[in-house]
Amino acid sequence: MPDDVSSAEFQSPPPDFVVIDVETACSRASSICQIGIVGFRGGREVFEYETLLDPCDEFNIFNTRIHGIAAHHVVGQPRFGDVHAVVERHLAGRTTVAHSFFDKSALAAACRQHDRPMIETTWLDSVRVAQRAWPDLENHKLGGLARFLGIAHRHHDALSDARAAGWVIVKAIEQTGISLEKWLAPPRKPGPAPTPAEAGPLLGERVAIVGEPRDGPLAHRLAALGAKVMTSVGTSTNVLIVAGGDRFTRATLMSPAYGKAEALRRAGKPIRIVSEQTLLAAIGQAA
Missing domain, CATH: 3.40.50.10190 (BRCT domain)
Known part of the structure; x- marks a missing residue:
């Protein structure tokens, strides 16, 4: 997506939070070959940004089987260094959601690899949010959460993954009543179970x-x-x-x-x- 297409999201008011997802070409976290970013405000999507990238690295067949992106798909596509400024404008100074912090580490690795400054943003892990909002689910992988919550989702497409993780946050806020600001606070650890009374209808249970x-x-x-x-x-x-x-x-x-x-x-x-x-x-x- 060209740089000027994403400029609409910089109009006021700004998004409440943005969500990022990346796909990588191989086991090296810096080998980003696709980025998807979605902005949310007031419980709805307000902008999206997506691009393929030339990772300047090899494509491992294992990774390609997961996301379907191969070397021939990124011929002529920009490198991470070329879009760093766009990504930074979307994320810097905001709350950035990622489903697990793999995307955070990949972004940092790509910044180092391409000699670009680190992007300063406040990170929120949507896995942790989902675990607190729906603690009784067997797991909190994005695909399973999307099915459970009725979110349209195409797994391992960066834009679709970012969109789904964003809706996890929206629905978690609706489910729990916990605001975005409170989700950013460290989770409370449960205290000890209360001491049972010495008498009562449930004595011995x-x-x-x-x-x-x-x-x-x-x-x-x-x-x-x-x-x-x-x-x-x-x-x-x-x-x-x-x-x-x-x-x-x-x-x-x-x-x-x-x-x-x-x-x-x-x-x-x-x-x-x-x-x-x-x-x-x-x-x-x-x-």
Whole structure:
């Protein structure tokens, strides 16, 4: 894409954040052969930039099989040094999202390789965001997240990958109510599980929770009723409680905790899987 085509994004107001994805020609991180950048403002896309690059390096067949870009595709394309100024104008001084920090390291390696200054930007890892927003998913790879969230996506195309990672951020903000500024803060580590009361209708129950941290409001409520809140599902766990509503979501069904509880049940272990509402209603503690 020519430099002047991307100039529309520099009109005010600026994007809330930009997303970058790169593809590389070989195992060297500096061998960028495609860059995709998408800007987001107010929960929608406001600009995009994409270009193929001559990586000035070899193309490994393994990489080409992944993204479909080969040496003949980049004949006559610019080198990274030629587009560095454009990339810098998109990213510098802004919040830049990448799905894992491979793209951050590749960008830094390319700057060193082509003798260009490092691009100063504030990085946000959309993998970490997804892990906090949907902790019960089995994994947080971009392809799986796109399917789970209903995002149109063509994997290992730099522009499509950048767009999908951007929508992960938008949907995570919608899901959690956590602002972009708060996503940039270090994540809070869960504290210890609460101490169980010495009496109550759940005395003797060893419970694990899916959908809420072990020190969250539900954990404290269960402990006050006598339950011992476990860090994870184990052979001594006898109840897995699904936090929230009385219906199990796709994220719950895909979670490692749910899968482990089901495996224990199939092996003959006496473990129940119930929703928060069902359990509390059964002991007369429904809200």
